[in-house]
Amino acid sequence: MRALVKAEAAPGLELIDVPEPETGPGEVKIRVLRAGLCGTDLHIWQWDDWAASMLKPPLTIGHEFYGEIVEIGLGVAQGEGRDELRVGMHVSVEGHVVCGRCRNCRAGRRHMCIRTNSIGVNRDGAFADYVVVPASNVWVQPDAIDPELGAIFDPLGNAFHTAQQVPMLGEDVLITGAGPIGCMAAAIAQHAGARNVVVTDVSEYRLGLARTAGATVAVNVAERSVSDVQKELGMREGFDVAMEMSGVPSAMSDILNNCTHGAHIALLGLPKDPYPIDWGKVITHMFTIKGVYGRDMFDTWYHMTFCMESSATFREAIRGVITHRFAAEDWEEAFKAAASGTCGKVVMDWEN
Structure with a gap:
């Protein structure tokens, strides 16, 4: 599959073919449809001191995305229930993977986990045709949320x-x-x-x-x-x-x-x-x-979805923040646009 990879500890990225990831217990595999660019991705591309301190190449980057579930691992609840996952569901994903064991996690304050790992920073991310993530991080999107809006739920959640x-x-x-x-x-x-x-x-x-x-x-x-x-x-x-x-x-x-x-x-x-x-x-x-850091898992996600579902005016106000759209193959132009400062949100299309 295609993947945008930080191949070595140096400036730059490479769009290369890599093996498709395998789905482990408690995980789901998602076909990526759209992905948003953020400042974190620019830091990794430029390979500044922060990126050097956080990443261990080689690594597929990217953490803002929307896609379709194509495979469900062992131990993940499946079925027709509202809170169960199914192949074919359209989803966004919370990018912070928490430990589940620290005091904050056990008290229900997962957004304050002291051992947070980040998709696209500490583990392979979503600038790729497929990505595997913990099922607990998946957020099922209603029909009112289209791919490009779903791709920016991570930064919208910050707001x-x-x-x-x-x-x-x-x-x-x-x-x-x-x-x-x-x-x-x-x-x-x-x-x-x-x-x-x-x-x-x-x-x-x-x-x-x-x-x-x-x-x-x-x-x-x-x-x-x-x-x-x-x-x-x-x-x-x-x-x-x-x-x-x-x-x-x-x-x-x-x-x-x-x-x-x-x-x-x-x-x-x-x-x-x-x-x-x-x-x-x-x-x-x-x-x-x-x-404030990240999103309140998952109270913030409910607020985002409810506001999006209830108001077309609000949805279009958020869509107006998206100013540039690129094919995945044009990732270099996407990164240059995001780094220019004369842009809003930049979204890449991985569907085609």
Whole structure:
């Protein structure tokens, strides 16, 4: 089968023929139909220090995908029940494989597993014709979710998990960072009934995506301040909620300087380096700050699916974040588009 492989500890990838994976006990084999590109894949392609510390080549990469179950291993519940798997089902997959034994796993907090392995990073991934994953990681998709939407449930889950940390109904929401996940968060905030949704960035291209996704105002902070936007919107005291999606230190400063007392702040963006925070302001303004990683397994997945099923408008807002589509053979162009910054979500077609 075809597979996009990190063949050696060096920059680059190779699309090569490899043996089709075998399905073990408790696993399912999935024929990949669509796959999304994310920052993790770019790090692996470029082979930076993070990638070198995480991967052991050779390895098939890729973790955002949608496909069809073609084989079910021993010990996996099968049948006609709602929660049982069958050959032919269309599915997305949670990319974090947990140990099931640590305190958090045993307490039902699987997203906080201390021994998490990642598909496409620590084990062979989904940039291939077929991938084998634990049956417990499979999420069956309803008919309302088509292949390209199903392929981006992993990053959409990041946005949903972040949004789950903060109350948004009738609130003024600030989102710093208009990358794909920030734009998805804008669509979620709008869908959840926020009063104003303000998204900041310095890329006009991505700010345009944020407007399409549902931002009330998309602000180029190189040209206008967040405080000026507050005045334009008639806000009296500051934002009630903030979601930091960029990892940029100045974005955190904008949040702390523009939120009202008692605001809820959720942090998803990973910074490249440590940076200082005005903890005096955090304390005196009584901010609640929550770090967020991955998805809440599987509560986040239910919220994503229910919102997608219930609203065509929301589905199309999320689809609008997908800007580039490539055949699997054109993977180099796909990676260049994703690295350019003038894109939203990039999806590769493995079906043909």
